[in-house]
Amino acid sequence: MGMLSNINTFLNVFRSDEGLLRFLYYAPIDLNTNQPDPLSDLLDDILSKDEDEIWAIRDRHIMTTLDIEDLSSEKLCRLYVYLGRRSPERNNYTLASQEIVVDVLCHNNFQKELRSLKISDRINELLIHENIAGVGKLRYVEGHEINPPKDYAAYRHVYEITVKKK
Incomplete structure (x- = not known):
């Protein structure tokens, strides 16, 4: 599986x-405005929206570039998904360990x-649990806070x- 195939599988x-799209897209719970939990049946299913609207949501909330410029004027949740280190196994490029990095950013609202924890749990x-890369081929290496943009x-x-590259 090549690098492009790896990242596309995750994306x-x-x-x-x-569920993940709901956590990324819907506003936080607010009893004053009757905004329900993002998983509530009261909210529209995102995947049942028209295709253009679905892709607009996906493109706004799941990115492959670390562009954070718009976050200063936006209040949202976003994933950044990108490749990390790639290390050959036993000095053989055709068998390698490839890191996939997922950054979860959530506005303080x-x-x-604790929306970032809900998103993180869903990602895991x-x-x-779904073994997207096959049993035993994917492992969780680490998780840690990173320096976030303001707010x-x-x-x-x-x-x-x-x-394994063929």
Whole structure:
């Protein structure tokens, strides 16, 4: 599996998961405005929206470039998904360990309900419990806070996948 295929596998899983998209897209719970929990049946299913609207949501909330310029004027949750280190196994490039990095950023308005933790839990459910890369091929390397933009909370998850290039 090549580098492009690796990252696309992760992106496809994230982009097609209704629960994750709801956590990224819907506003925080607010009793004053009757804003329900993002998983509430009172809210529209994101994947049932028209295709252009779905892709607008995906492109705004799941990115592959570390562009944070718009975050100073936005209040949202976002994933940044990108490749980390790639190390050959036993000095053989055709068998390598590839890191996939997932940064979770949530505006402080969302963080009041610990939204970044909900997003992180959902990501781990999707990646680890669903065995997207096959049993034993994907492992969680580490997670830690990262320096966030102003008014945001940020957490980095690093996964490692063993890949064999044909």
